[in-house]
Amino acid sequence: MPTRKPNQLANPLKEGLVNRSAPDPCALVIFGASGDLTHRKLIPALYNLAADGALPPAISVIGFARREKTDESFRKEVEASVREFSRQTVSDGAWSGFASCLSYHRSAFDNPGGYESLARRLDELDAARGTCGNRIFYLAAAPDQFGVILENLRLSGLNRSAKGAWARVIVEKPFGTDLPSARCLNDLVGAAFPEKDTYRIDHYLGKETAQNIMVLRFANALFEAMWNARYIDHVQITASEPLGVEGRAGYYDKSGALRDMVQNHILQLLCLTAMEPPADLDADSIRDEKVKVLRSLRPLTGDDVFRHVVRGQYGAGAIDGRRVAAYRDEKNIDPESKTETYVALQINVDNWRWAGVPFFVRVGKRLPKGATEIAVHFKSVPPVLFKATGEAVDDNVLVIRIQPDEGVSLRMSAKMPGSSLRIEPVKMDFHYGTSFGKATPEAYERLLLDAMSGDPTLFARRDEVEEAWKFVDAIRGAWETRSDDIAFYSSGTWGPGEADELPKRHGAKWRRC
């Protein structure tokens, strides 16, 4: 947990008030204030926090972008977004309170004068709103602008905090496009902000169910005792979506499923599933354990890549009864594109706990349904007792559903009622929505609050990002030597048949989501 610096006076009225570290007063500058992320996610998340009383009143949100706007027109514009995208109904009273903290700062990202005037404006807001010199700079602009923004923050001195205050930066993914570019970006960030003040957002980590993985594993003796190679046969991680590239064609065609999903979200989920219990809940204790997992991943290189990784691209097909085009026929996609929209991998974690337990991962677009889940398949019982009855006994499967319908289910075998011995699989199901009726907060709400409170637990550390790139780059390196291995699949199916071989070699098959 973050601790208050010795030169900061503690507010005695805040002692013991809430059971999490309270967010400090601060000014939040969003670079890329006209963008989709700001309108769909960030401002609605901030509004929800304000409406729930979770934000300190001494907060200022400053949109920084190139377009001509006034404070008032910016407020109007984001009000429309909040009314459309907020998870809760917008009340006029709550909105007017929140709107008073919003302002707009017009400048090009590469204009040093814009940063100097921003610095003056932030000082004024400190005096007027009591933001105490604390600053968060949120890089929500296009990734190719990160460098110039960071450089200008450094040159203008905005990266340095006043005595007793802090200055933090939040970096949106992608954190580079490969290891060298990630290192370059990390160096740029590191030149302006120390690692402790750098918050790399992977919004999957802000999801309730992702956070619940650690609770499920380490707060339940039932599971942790069996969470190892002795009892677990294999693990499947699935992230499927029926959507195509939609409005992200330009980005996606350069990125592909491996870099877009596996390098960040999927490897983070794998780390949470595979890591050892941390010594405590300190951010670095947890991140140390995740890095150990990443370092234990068996590197996939050369021919191993073609044996353990299947890449695919969607062809034409049908989703929800409607015809959809092939990837190469999508707008703004190269008709010869070799970008993978699907990837399946067998990942091995070479450590004591997971020796011989493969992690099968599949990620894809234009699959039949949207689902992100981790399925832990336990080993079979010895085929002795029920063999004579001819009844097959299904293995136990623990499924952690990240989205949608967040929850946990456990498949087990039960005797069917009746005079004969018939065994059928049954499912015990826990749904977040059923048990906890209240709406789960959006991932960005939690992450923004954590950044304001100085808690980096749910953010990726530099070494995590770089270790993940190392693993992914090796696969991409092998792919670059060939182009004949892309398997095509029809939209609306569960990916190319070649991917079925991965679990099959282990005597398993992909689970039906």
Place this chain on the structure above:
Amino acid sequence: MDAATIAPGLPVEIGRIDKELGKLWESADETKTRASLINLVIYTEEPGALETNTNLIAAIAGKHACRAILILANPAAQESGARAWISAHCRFSGKGGNQICSEQITFRLDGDAAASLPNIVFSHLDSDLPLCFWWQAPFREPLDGKLWSWVDRLIFDSSTWANPAAQFALVHRIDSLAESHAVLCDLNWTRLHNWRVSLANLFDHPAALAILGRIDSACVTAAPGFRTTACLLLGWLAAQLRWKLLPAGDRFEVSDGRHIAFEIREAAGEDLSRVELCCADACFHLDLIGGFFRATLRAPGFPDSAFTLAASPENVAGTLLSELSRGGRHPLYAKSLRAILPLVSAKE
């Protein structure tokens, strides 16, 4: 999302409640799912309260699934008797028309049957789930050690007590019963949560924080009947700021010898409508207006400013939900109560 409520429900023999509940779910269509996070028992002796409590369960069940056990007791009734009803509160959840349902078992215990309360509770709990017990009647002797030792969260509302001093003493005894591990949850305290958060937020600014140590008067405006609420808020300020109530009970003293005058003003309207904290050259106001807090600051080195903050839930269901979803113990409550107990005991 409309709640489908049957109140108080289907009459059943007490010995057949589990079977009848089973039948209720067997006959329900596939869109209905029974859910339960806690056992929530509400005990009342007010004849009209069953309907209110049933509506309360209907309001909270969609957000905090529970097995609700409502008990209306009339120990003074001439004729003894025990009757029961079962019902369900279902609420649409998400897409697809699925409904999440909470069970409600309602009891009416008259005369001697009221003494069977522990048995009624013990025999109808949903196993392995925590027991939250909202005691809406006045606490009285003798205290049933067995009953209280089963309770995980004891909920009460000190704003409804006619004799707070005696009631707080009984709550303290329940808390100290050998086997009791119950978390004490005073809804009167829960209601103050956003007041406390908002007051604390007023002092985030270093200039304001510097003044906090110079505050020399505190005034809380409360509606008639909410003096205990005002006392609890003053108790919290006293506990956090190390103010000690002087024996005369008319002001606080700080360790440097300074005195802090306080006043509880009565005004019709919200339970609490205003808190003022002032010193010679600065004043901080927090007003509850139209469901929102309006904070006003006047202090040297700090521009006159005002801002709006989210306020507490306005109804009982909101307060109860807030309590149930917060969890954990309430160490600040105990501390605040200790700081102000003589004042709570004083007559209004």
